[in-house]
Amino acid sequence: MRIANANPFADLEPFVQENFPLARHTWYRIGGPARWYVQPRSLEELQQAVQRCNEAEIPIYVLGLGANLLVKDEGVDGAVFRLDDEHWRRVRYDGNLVEAHAGVDLQKLILHTVRQGLMGIECLAGxxxxxxxGIRMNAGGKFGDIGAVVNKVVVMDANGHVFEREKDDLIFDYRSSNIAATFILSATLELEAEDPERIMRKTKEIWMYKRNTQPLNTKSCGCIFKNPRGLSAGALIDQAGLKSMRIGGAEVSEKHANFIVAHPGCKADDVLRLINIIREKVYDKNQVHLESEVQIWS
Ligand SMILES: Cc1cc2nc3c(=O)[nH]c(=O)nc-3n(C[C@H](O)[C@H](O)[C@H](O)COP(=O)(O)OP(=O)(O)OC[C@H]3O[C@@H](n4cnc5c(N)ncnc54)[C@H](O)[C@@H]3O)c2cc1C
Known part of the structure; x- marks a missing residue:
């Protein structure tokens, strides 16, 4: 039963905050607060907070950089965990194996691995x-995805049990995987030795391609919809005549129709309304149902 008035995180205050604004921790910079915001500094603190969530039946959410996320305006009635303490940003090199903890920034990791002369994640540039x-979403694109280099992941389920999953047991698919555990704690990536200058050249090429084809300097969450099998969601949206369509502060990007960009004053609700309109219009025109790639939290 949910405890109504008592603070379920009593004595965990050093790393748990109440009614915490989430907008600034999302790429979109929109959306309401989290009822609870948890920033554990160790595995033990993570397990303690998860146990409290279980006891008080508080739903658990895990936040990375919020780059694939739309938080509704009313916020999240649950506990949002963010693994951004130094503890979760550690990287360890062992030959061509790189163990990176969950909170490591992918762009920084690319630069580090390039400097070490290790190739394999430059496909994630930009x-x-x-x-x-990145592991949860199997981030990537036409140049490859992160799943291709994952050798092992360490995960934790919603009961606080930590376990490893090895390469042979992992299946990475388009923007998804067979990892069901609530928390991804770390991943070991198997990279290839290569000349740093060559990897850097390739990284820059990929980054330039992305910069030329996607509105990288705007507030967005990347692609709103998954590409239906054999089709491009962006092309379907474009064919439906929806490029530049605007609802409130939300607009279908002129540069890439599968991006909805947020202008100043944009509400999450504007984005949601635009998502619904796009779905309806694309279905009317092509009888294709567009599935969300963006994770929507409420
Ligand atoms: C400008 C722009 C361009 C983009 N281009 C691409 C692209 O080309 N290809 C692509 O694949 N994506 C792209 N994206 C989307 C986004 O970058 C990726 O999905 C990225 O992997 C999201 O990582 P994040 O840490 O921000 O996750 P978040 O957005 O914070 O979370 C995404 C999902 O992962 C879960 N999650 C986060 N951390 C953990 C964890 N430690 N354990 C368990 N679950 C967790 C969350 O609960 C949520 O379900 C783009 C986004 C933007 C803003």
């Missing part, structure tokens, strides 16, 4: 996120 969020 994709904002953390290792945890």
């Amino acid at each position: 994709i904002p996120g953390t290792v945890g969020g």
